[in-house]
Structures are given as structure tokens and as C-alpha cells.
Amino acid sequence: MLRRREGIPMRSRLALRRATALSTLMILAVAGGVVASEGPATANVTVVTSSILGSDGVTYTATSHVTASAVSGPGKYLLVWAGDANASDANSNNSFGTDTILHGININDLPQTVDGATVKSDFLAVIDAEPTHTATYGKVVGTVTVGPIVLNEPHHMQYIWHQGNKVFAGGLFSDITYVFDVSALPIVTLTGINLPTSTPCGTVPDAYWVLNDGTAYGTYMGGADVPGVCTYSNGRILASNGFAGSPGEIVRLSESGATLAEIPAAPPAGLLGIVPSETAPPIYGNVQSGAPVCTVIPAVGSIIPLPFSTCANPHGIQVREDLNRMVTSDYAEPRNIVLHPIQNLDANVFRPTVRIFDITNRNDPTLVSVSFMPDGPRNESFGVHEEFRGMMETTVTNLPGHKGAFAESMCGGAVYYTPDITNPNPVWRQVFDNSRAEVPITGSVLYQGGACDGGSWLQTSLDDKYLYHAVMGRPAGSLGAHDPGIESMVYTLDITNLVNAGTGFTCNIDTIAEVLDGGAEADCPTLAGRLIIHDTTGGGTHWGALDNFRRNANGTYTEITPANNAPVERFATSNYFVARTGRDGNHLVCMVNVAGNGTLAMDNSFRDENTGDVCVSFNRLTWPHGANGNAKPHSQLFVVTS
Amino acid sequence: MKLRPESRHTRLSLTVFAVLETLAIAVAVAAGLGISSAATSGPAPGTVQLREVVLDGEHLAVLIAPGRPGINLIHVGTDGDMSVGRALTAMTPLTEYPAAGGRWALIWLSPGPGTMWFQRGPSRASFPIDTGAATAHPGGQAQTLSGLSGPDAPECASAALGAVLTTRGTVLTGCPTDQLADIDAIALSKLAGFLARRGTPIALIGDSSARSVAAGELVRRQLGAQGLSVLPEPQPGHPVLITAGWAAAKSTIDRIATGSLPALGTYLAPWLLTAPVLANASGAILPLPFDPHASTAQAYRNVLRHLNDIPPSASGYRAFMAAASSQPSTAVRLYAVSRVTIFPNGHDHTTGDGWMPGGTTTPVTPTL
Incomplete structure (x- = not known):
């Protein structure tokens, strides 16, 4: 069962559309085993929560907060996977733009400042990306907060979204992959979750590619959850130096986020699951020929008494x-x-x-x-x-x-x-x-x-x-x-x-x-x-996403594919890397127009609803889900509803 | 240099303390914790002191434990050279501890009221302190707290700080290294069961503290009951379980990271969850009865962030919760702690989730 509660009444068309969407979600909820709950209402914001029971017995949620400004009917949205910026991200190298809430703190100001440093939910931002929606283009018309896990360090989703796809979104530090249904945007439903324990041979998920059958491959950059040998789905055994170490792996995920296969990225092992060394070619920069070219930490020799120098x-x-x-x-x-x-x-x-x-x-x-x-x-x-x-x-x-x-x-x-x-x-x-x-x-x-x-x-x-x-x-x-x-x-x-x-x-x-x-x-x-x-x-500028949809005369959308050989006319960028590395970003999400000859120009009509400046700033005090302060936009996708 | 009137420092300290108290109460209330009525009264003589000095405009948190007559540990939230003393003619330089941030000193405090002086270069500041009468405290004098004078004194200080954040008037009667706490025993027992199921003999590295000795006995007993031996020393291809205190553990972790000590996996006792110890921990595993990302743990970390970013610790958090009369959970999961720094920009990375610098703590097992 899925329920919602609204703040002030919204326009009837939108309400009707939402009702239709919710009916769909209810079907999904039953079919997918999704458990729903009711979220708190905020003025002018519709709140819908979907939840799913994880294999660890914990209930995981995605709560959509949709503002009254969301336009009914077919739409094109930019879905941005963003992390809450908080005290964990503050260091000597980063900046929170115009928000100085975490900087220059005087101990006497503690009660006023501590809230800005408090850890809050990570979320998907739903931005109206349809230029013909002149009143709402560039507005954050909704957000989808995830819970209860915080400090996920939202990282990548798939590179491109095709109609009917689920959205796979990874938490670099939480080692979690979330799976969202976006068919009823701006409402988003959590339909799957892949926890650290579901991928024992790999950690630190990075990016995803969705296959034609709706399943996805994901790269897990780091080694096994626990140091030692790990058995992959095909029965191979490899030694690993553990979490965020080596070797990483590829994971095939179902549409519900289940692990279909853990696939080793390293070549077949030798005796005792030992990863073979990957050594330098005959002429290779300043690396001696035949020498291990990839360091693992702890150092070679402390893991096992034989070579271990995987680059995987x-x-x-x-x-x-x-x-x-x-x-x-x-x-x-x-x-x-x-x-x-x-x-x-x-x-x-x-x-x-x-x-x-x-x-x-x-x-x-x-x-x-x-x-x-x-x-x-x-x-x-x-x-x-x-x-x-x-x-x-x-x-x-x-x-x-x-x-x-x-x-x-x-x-x-x-x-x-x-x-x-x-x-x-x-x-x-x-x-x-x-x-x-x-x-x-x-x-x-x-x-x-x-x-x-x-x-x-x-x-x-x-x-x-x-x-x-x-x-x-x-x-x-x-x-x-x-x-x-x-x-x-x-x-x-x-x-x-x-x-x-x-x-x-x-x-x-x-x-x-x-x-x-x-x-x-x-x-x-x-x-x-x-x-x-x-x-x-x-x-x-760390990330980008192609706008692979063209608007038809009737307001619906046609996907640009290699088959129809149509040019991409714009893409979206985001300025954020990983704050904890000392490389943060100004948290801007921009729209870039691409001319037929490949030249690039900023879309000056894609503006921040608060400042009026070109590009949407994720340094803001208030979001549809509350006054939670700055956020860190790592990746984005164009998604349409028809 | 003209000295600042003591009355001003008194006012400032009281103000800061009031702010901290407000914050701690707010945090605790938000976290659903109970707060004792003692938290609303002034600093009591002979109790752990959390104070502040201002030197050259810099606000520095000062912890004095136990705050009674006798030997006291002074911790100042600074990385610079400073000295401390009851008189300007008898100042003691603050020094570093191997597995802790800030600066530290052990000094003798006489009974009753007096002044605590701090000096950095030509700058001086002070605040009044009352250690109370020499025989007025049930816990005895400070010199009975051996944990405050050993290499793991910072853990004891962290526990004292955790307690005083939620309950002023904290009387420090012992240190975490004095005994193996029940919850730590449970966590280690769960970890031993996990290791036994993996079937690989481990090496055990401890120290001479009562806690470590008891932990070692517990782990040996648990593993032995399941037919698994403990190796006489670390060997390639085998995990290491560290049950030592902070200082020895940090040294061991660093040796493993540099490859000078063989280990196929590093497992740590739960009390080793603190950033300075874990700085070079590469995918180390700890059994924890709490989630460092949970709201109460983050609230505790947030308060410390405003005290010159003193690192949180498992012992500090436990004291923080205990002082608020919160019952500890016994649901233990294994957490991986690791840096995730992934960019070679050459800067010093000191951020993270507060518990792990430049990295993260992530649960990698269900509840054991």
C-alpha cells in the first residue's frame, strides 16, 4: 500500500496525474514487494514515501517531495544524484560557495551553526529540463530523499537513460546501489537496494551500464568486504586486501537490485586464489620493464608471499x-x-x-x-x-x-x-x-x-x-x-x-x-x-549527461538513438568530485548547447530559481524536502515522461 | 604582555560552557537521550573540567581530567607549542601523544581553588579552577588512575570528555583500559565467532593492560573452543587481531600498512575506533555495537567538531551515551574502516565522516 499526503491543494490536472501515477505505484508496490508508508506533509509540497525491506531487516526508503510548481503532462527532467553537504565535507581546501555556514565558526555561535553541519539525507533532485516550460525551466520541482543511510557519498548512475529503464544510483562510501523507478516522475519510487553484504567480493561502487533487458552492470572499484579470499559467482576464488582495496569487480544487478553475478575484474588466479601480477610492458615510461606497475596497500609481500600487483x-x-x-x-x-x-x-x-x-x-x-x-x-x-x-x-x-x-x-x-x-x-x-x-x-x-x-x-x-x-x-x-x-x-x-x-x-x-x-x-x-x-x-566540471530526447510537436518525446542518427543538441554538466578528497566543486549544474559543428555554448536560460544566475546551484538553504542546506551534485540523467 | 583580567576569562569560560551545555542538551534531546539535572548546575570542584582559553583570538578547548588534587591530564585542542601550569613560574610544555591529536601534559594540581595558566609564545591566558579538597572525592586522588599516565591516556581523556559533554560534574574513577567492558567482550566474542567460521588461524597483538589481557584470553578461549589456534606471531596469509590500546595499535597498523608486518587482513578491537589510530588503516575490520553514521553518533561527533575538532572515539561515545543514561546496544556488526582518498592532489586530507579521516566506516556484515 502506498499513501500520500498533500499540503495545500494542487491544480486538478496535476492531482489527477498524480492519482494515476500513484495507482501505478501501488501496482508496483504489490508486484515488487515494496512496502509503503506515509510521509510528513509540508506546505506546497506533496510527499510520497516508498520503502523496501533490505536483506538486513532494515527498511530503506525513498521519499518524493514534489512542489506545486511541477508541470503536469509529458515532461523532461534532469535527475541529479546529490549528497548532503555537511561537517564531513569541510576541509581546508573546499568551499561551500556563498554559504559560510560551516566556516569561521566561533564557539559562541554553536547553537546557530551546528545544524548546518548536521548530517542529513542524500537525495535525487528533479529539475525541470524542458525549455518550453518557461515558468519552471531550471527549477527544482522535487527531491527524493533516501533513508535511513546517510553519508552515502552519492556518485554515479548509468551514463544514459532509455525509456523504461530503472535508475541505478551508487553510494561510493556506503557501498550501496539504489534502484529507482522513475516512470511517474516527479514522483520516484525505490524498487531495489543492493547492500554491501550483497556484493562480498567488491566495494566502492562507481558507475553503471543498463542492458537491453533492464539489468545492469556496475563497477565496484574496491576489493572484497573482508580481507582474504572471496568466491565469485562463477566459482573462481581470488585473494583480496579488503574494503576499498584490490581487486575490484563487476557486478550484474537485476532490476530489483539483486546481485545476479559477481564478476572478477582480475585475470584468473593461480595457486590459492592469488591474483597474478600485471607488469609493465617492455617500454613503459619510468617503470622498469616487467616490474609490477600497480601498487596495492598494504604493500606487496605483506598480503601473501607471492606477487600481487593487480591493476583491477x-x-x-x-x-x-x-x-x-x-x-x-x-x-x-x-x-x-x-x-x-x-x-x-x-x-x-x-x-x-x-x-x-x-x-x-x-x-x-x-x-x-x-x-x-x-x-x-x-x-x-x-x-x-x-x-x-x-x-x-x-x-x-x-x-x-x-x-x-x-x-x-x-x-x-x-x-x-x-x-x-x-x-x-x-x-x-x-x-x-x-x-x-x-x-x-x-x-x-x-x-x-x-x-x-x-x-x-x-x-x-x-x-x-x-x-x-x-x-x-x-x-x-x-x-x-x-x-x-x-x-x-x-x-x-x-x-x-x-x-x-x-x-x-x-x-x-x-x-x-x-x-x-x-x-x-x-x-x-x-x-x-x-x-x-x-x-x-x-x-x-566532473560529469556530464547527454540529452538523448527530442520533443515532438504533441509534447511527447522521441529518443535519439544511433539508429535514427539524430544529433545530440545539448548536455548537462555538474561541478563536484568528492569533497573528502580535497577536490570539491562549486556545486553548479549547467546546461550546455551543442551546435552542429560541435561548438559549445552555455544555455543562459537554464538559471537558478533563487539567484537568477546561469546554472542551477546546489548551494542553497532550502529544498523541497526542507531547509537542509548545500548539496553535492555528482551525476545526472535526462529522464522523460510521456 | 598585559595579562587579561581573570574575571573576563571567568565570564568567557562560563559563557562558552553554557553554550556547550545548551548544545549538548539540544543534541541529546534530539537524540532522545535523558539529561541529568546536574547538567544545569555550575562546574563542580573536583570533577572533570571542560574549559576554554583564548590565545591571540583563537578559542582552544581545554580538558582537565580528573580535575581533582593530584596528577591531572591536560588536553588542549591545538597542534602548536604551548605550556600550562598553576603558576607562570612553573609551566609545563604540552607534548604530543602517538595516537591522539592536540597537545597534552601531566601536571600536579594542589587542592582547592587556584588559577590555570596557558602560554603560547608571549601570549598568556588563564582561568580559575577549583580541584576541591584532597579527601572529598570517593574516587580517590588522581594518581590512582594509572590509565591517565600511561601511553593510552588519550583514550581515558576521550571517555572523560564524552561523559562531561552530557553530564557536568563527572567524577572520573577509572579508565577504559582498566577492564574489559561487557559490551566489548560481547563484540570481541562475536568477532571471534566470525573469524572461526572463516577458518584461518590469526595472530593476536595485545599489550599489558588489564583490558587487553582479558580480551586476549577471551579470544583465545573462543577460537580454541571452535578448534582454531592463535598463531605465535603474524604470518603472511593470516589475519591479525589487535586488542592493544591506542598507542600500540596505531604502531601496529602503520607497520601493516607499510608492509613491514605481514597480515592478510587487520581486525581491531572496538575501542580502536578513533581517527588518529586509524589514519593508515587499510580496510581494517571492527566489531561495533553502534553505527557511527547513526544520528546520536553523528551528534556526538558534531559537538566535538566545535571543540577544535577533537576526534570522536568509541570510548568517548560510550561515555557520552552512558552519561545520558542510554542503554548500549548489543547488536554487533562488522564495519570496514578505510580511507577513500582517490585523488593525488598532494594536500593533507583530514576530512571524513569524523570517525575515519578521509574515508568511511561501512557495515560489511549483518548483525552477528
Whole structure:
């Protein structure tokens, strides 16, 4: 049973629509075993709570708070997965924008300030993203708070939402995957939850890819819940150094969030489940040939008496079901720590590898290749700045005739490409260096180019003409007094020639001139557009989502797919990374228009309802669910109702 | 430098104390805790003192335990050099403890009223303190509290602080290392059962405290009953269970993190949940009878955040709850504590959920 309570009466059409939606939800509740309860009402806000009983006996909830400004009928929404900003996030490097509630605290002000530091619920924000809704475009028309778990550190959802999909949303720190039904937006229902104990071989969920059958693959970057050996769904046994350690895994999730399969990301083990070492290729930057190229902590030798140097910490994930291939990129062992007070971080905790799986058997994919991204022409002072360090994201091409994929490095500042992910020995080459697109924050001269510039979201356009890439930037002074920093930005590459070149592509960034000017070969990507999204917090533009829906004349929506070969005309960005790392963000969510030639322009009509400024700020005191203060928007999706 | 009138410091301290009291009561009420009537009275002589000094405009929390005549532990929420004493002519430098933040000193306090002085460079501040009569307190004199003078004194101070946050007039009669608390015994027993089911022999690392000795006996007995031995020393491929106090535990955790001590997994006694001990804990596992993310635990952590961000601790939280007459839960789950820092920006990461710097505490088992 699902019930709701309203504040003041809403318009009849909306009420009717809600009633229809609620009827649907009631059916879902019965079918899915969802237990419903009634939430508190707030003036002008409709409150609907759905709940589900977890395997641990705890009741988990999602409570929709829908404002009276929500427009009835078909709509397009931006769904933003956001964490409550609180005392856990305050450090010397971050900022809460205009909200100084957690800063400069005088002990005498305690009763007034402590509430701002208090931990509150994480939530999905529902933003009206339909430009024809002139009165509500950019407004937060609803929020969906999750409970009772707090401090989830909301992270990623799937990369793109298709009509009928559930939404999979992960908590980086809570090790939880939430599954939401969004068919009745702006009301959202919790239909599934995957708890830490449901994935004993993996922790720290990062990103998701939803398959045609509605199930999803998720990357779990960290090692097993508990140190020791862990048995995966296919019976393989691997040793792990534990929570947030190594090796990570892939999890296949049902539409209700159940674990269908825990899939090892590391190659088959040897004796006693020992993970085989993944060692450096013959020529590999400043890493000695054959040496372990990936550090795990605790150090090698303390875990087991044999080599243990896996790079398997999958972060990015995209799938080509028509090719039966899944591509994942390894970012870092999540729990890396600085063990020596004066030494730099061990560069080897940042992974240089991309993995390709054969997913013919969806519950038991086969690891086909582990590729070490090649070193580039930059000779960096710090090993962690080399091009191949921190392979955070990957994206596949989309058209049936294309088989390529891209990958990018967060700390290396490089973009890589392989033309054929069905090749068991794929050829990966660097095809672009972020340095070409970067703009210094101060002055006009770059310092060490793309070194640790925070390369993040990487996404092909659905027609394979463009590649979009978000770069968080680098605060001035990060690399010393001479570092002018790098602006936070998103840029577009024209990849037409590269993709069309097929397996005979020639592009290769192998000179410093190509780092700064772009590749010299004719099929190299070219910079088609760039948009600076200024952020002075130390964080910056980390994520993006394509608007894959086009509005029809009757107000309904048609999905843009590779099959109908229509161009994407805009995407949404968010400025937030992970506050506890010292890289926070100004918490802006922006809309970016994409022209036919790939140039980018800010959508100046997508404005904050409180300040009137361009972009929606998640630094605000009040939300539909209450005066809970600032929030941290990590990822977003376009979702439509028809 | 001209000294500030004592009366001003008195007013300030009282004001701050009143604010803290208001906050603690508000927090406790919000958390559904009971508050004793003693919380509304002034500081009682001979009890644990939570005070404040202001040096160069910086507000510094000061804890004095037990606040009775005799040896007292002074904790100041600062990382800078300071000294403390009952007279400007007899100042004692504050020092660091290996597994605790802030600065510390052990000093002798004479009976009755007096002044507590603090000095940092040329700056001085003071507040009045009354330790009461030498024989007026049932717990005896401070020197009977061996836990306050040993390497794990910060845990004792943390427990005293947790208690005084919700109940002023706290008389400190012992330290957590004095005995194995019932709830800790339950938690360790559950953990031993979990380890026995995994079937891998473990190494046990303790110390000479009464608590650790009792914990070691308990774990050996539990494992032995299920046919599992305790290794004579840590070995590759085998977990380590640490039942030592804060100082020895931190040292052991750091050795494991650097690879100088072999361990396939680190398990910790529940009292080791505090940020300075866990700074380099990599996926360590603790049995806890409470959720560090629960509202009451976060409320306790929030109060400490405003006291120069003194780290919360399991012992402090237990005292915080006990002082408010809250019955501890015996539902134990295993929690993984780990840093999740994932960005090489070269800065010092000191944030987190308060219990684990730059990281998180996450339940990884159902209730055991």
C-alpha cells in the first residue's frame, strides 16, 4: 500500500496525474514487494514515501517531495544524484560557495551553526529540463530523499537513460546501489537496494551500464568486504586486501537490485586464489620493464608471499551489446594513502589499464584483454602525471559499423582510442592531449599541461561524430608557485576522421608539438568546441549527461538513438568530485548547447530559481524536502515522461 | 604582555560552557537521550573540567581530567607549542601523544581553588579552577588512575570528555583500559565467532593492560573452543587481531600498512575506533555495537567538531551515551574502516565522516 499526503491543494490536472501515477505505484508496490508508508506533509509540497525491506531487516526508503510548481503532462527532467553537504565535507581546501555556514565558526555561535553541519539525507533532485516550460525551466520541482543511510557519498548512475529503464544510483562510501523507478516522475519510487553484504567480493561502487533487458552492470572499484579470499559467482576464488582495496569487480544487478553475478575484474588466479601480477610492458615510461606497475596497500609481500600487483580497480564502464563486449577502465585503488610524510603519493596506485570482456554469457563474462595505455611524449617530474595514470573513464562508439572505444586518464590528461574492441589484442594509442584544449587560470602560459588536470566524463555523441570530455581543471599553485592552474571546462573533439579510418588509423600523439597543437596525422581528432565553466574551489566540471530526447510537436518525446542518427543538441554538466578528497566543486549544474559543428555554448536560460544566475546551484538553504542546506551534485540523467 | 583580567576569562569560560551545555542538551534531546539535572548546575570542584582559553583570538578547548588534587591530564585542542601550569613560574610544555591529536601534559594540581595558566609564545591566558579538597572525592586522588599516565591516556581523556559533554560534574574513577567492558567482550566474542567460521588461524597483538589481557584470553578461549589456534606471531596469509590500546595499535597498523608486518587482513578491537589510530588503516575490520553514521553518533561527533575538532572515539561515545543514561546496544556488526582518498592532489586530507579521516566506516556484515 502506498499513501500520500498533500499540503495545500494542487491544480486538478496535476492531482489527477498524480492519482494515476500513484495507482501505478501501488501496482508496483504489490508486484515488487515494496512496502509503503506515509510521509510528513509540508506546505506546497506533496510527499510520497516508498520503502523496501533490505536483506538486513532494515527498511530503506525513498521519499518524493514534489512542489506545486511541477508541470503536469509529458515532461523532461534532469535527475541529479546529490549528497548532503555537511561537517564531513569541510576541509581546508573546499568551499561551500556563498554559504559560510560551516566556516569561521566561533564557539559562541554553536547553537546557530551546528545544524548546518548536521548530517542529513542524500537525495535525487528533479529539475525541470524542458525549455518550453518557461515558468519552471531550471527549477527544482522535487527531491527524493533516501533513508535511513546517510553519508552515502552519492556518485554515479548509468551514463544514459532509455525509456523504461530503472535508475541505478551508487553510494561510493556506503557501498550501496539504489534502484529507482522513475516512470511517474516527479514522483520516484525505490524498487531495489543492493547492500554491501550483497556484493562480498567488491566495494566502492562507481558507475553503471543498463542492458537491453533492464539489468545492469556496475563497477565496484574496491576489493572484497573482508580481507582474504572471496568466491565469485562463477566459482573462481581470488585473494583480496579488503574494503576499498584490490581487486575490484563487476557486478550484474537485476532490476530489483539483486546481485545476479559477481564478476572478477582480475585475470584468473593461480595457486590459492592469488591474483597474478600485471607488469609493465617492455617500454613503459619510468617503470622498469616487467616490474609490477600497480601498487596495492598494504604493500606487496605483506598480503601473501607471492606477487600481487593487480591493476583491477574498474571505474568507467560502457557496453556494446551488439558486439558482446564490455569495456572498463581502471582508475585507482580507492584507499590509497600517503605512508610517508614527505614522499609523494605512490604513482602506481593510479591504474594505467583498460579491460575488455566478452559478455556473450551475461552472468559470466570472459576477460579478453587487459591493455596498458601507452606512455606519451610528456616526461613528467612526477610519475603520477604521466599520460597513462588514472584511467578513469571509457566510452564506446555507437553506430553498428563502428567498433572503437575511447578512454581517458584523470591524472595523465590524455585521451586514448582503439578502433576495434572485438580484437583480442586491441591496439590503443593516445590520440589527444588535454593540453591542447586547456586554458590557464592566470596568465597565458600552461605549466606541465595536462598533468593531473582532472579529466573526467568522456562520451561519444550518439552519431559518433563528436567526443565530449569534461576536465575539472587544476587550481593555481597546485604544482608549485609557477603553476597558473587550469580552468575547469568541457570540450568537444571532432572524431569523424578517426572513427572512419577504422583499424588503419594513424593518429598517434608522440611529440611534444602534438601535445600542444593536436595530432599531426590527418585522422587525429580536432578541437571543435570548448566551454570554460569557472570553478575556484579546487574541484570543477566532473560529469556530464547527454540529452538523448527530442520533443515532438504533441509534447511527447522521441529518443535519439544511433539508429535514427539524430544529433545530440545539448548536455548537462555538474561541478563536484568528492569533497573528502580535497577536490570539491562549486556545486553548479549547467546546461550546455551543442551546435552542429560541435561548438559549445552555455544555455543562459537554464538559471537558478533563487539567484537568477546561469546554472542551477546546489548551494542553497532550502529544498523541497526542507531547509537542509548545500548539496553535492555528482551525476545526472535526462529522464522523460510521456 | 598585559595579562587579561581573570574575571573576563571567568565570564568567557562560563559563557562558552553554557553554550556547550545548551548544545549538548539540544543534541541529546534530539537524540532522545535523558539529561541529568546536574547538567544545569555550575562546574563542580573536583570533577572533570571542560574549559576554554583564548590565545591571540583563537578559542582552544581545554580538558582537565580528573580535575581533582593530584596528577591531572591536560588536553588542549591545538597542534602548536604551548605550556600550562598553576603558576607562570612553573609551566609545563604540552607534548604530543602517538595516537591522539592536540597537545597534552601531566601536571600536579594542589587542592582547592587556584588559577590555570596557558602560554603560547608571549601570549598568556588563564582561568580559575577549583580541584576541591584532597579527601572529598570517593574516587580517590588522581594518581590512582594509572590509565591517565600511561601511553593510552588519550583514550581515558576521550571517555572523560564524552561523559562531561552530557553530564557536568563527572567524577572520573577509572579508565577504559582498566577492564574489559561487557559490551566489548560481547563484540570481541562475536568477532571471534566470525573469524572461526572463516577458518584461518590469526595472530593476536595485545599489550599489558588489564583490558587487553582479558580480551586476549577471551579470544583465545573462543577460537580454541571452535578448534582454531592463535598463531605465535603474524604470518603472511593470516589475519591479525589487535586488542592493544591506542598507542600500540596505531604502531601496529602503520607497520601493516607499510608492509613491514605481514597480515592478510587487520581486525581491531572496538575501542580502536578513533581517527588518529586509524589514519593508515587499510580496510581494517571492527566489531561495533553502534553505527557511527547513526544520528546520536553523528551528534556526538558534531559537538566535538566545535571543540577544535577533537576526534570522536568509541570510548568517548560510550561515555557520552552512558552519561545520558542510554542503554548500549548489543547488536554487533562488522564495519570496514578505510580511507577513500582517490585523488593525488598532494594536500593533507583530514576530512571524513569524523570517525575515519578521509574515508568511511561501512557495515560489511549483518548483525552477528
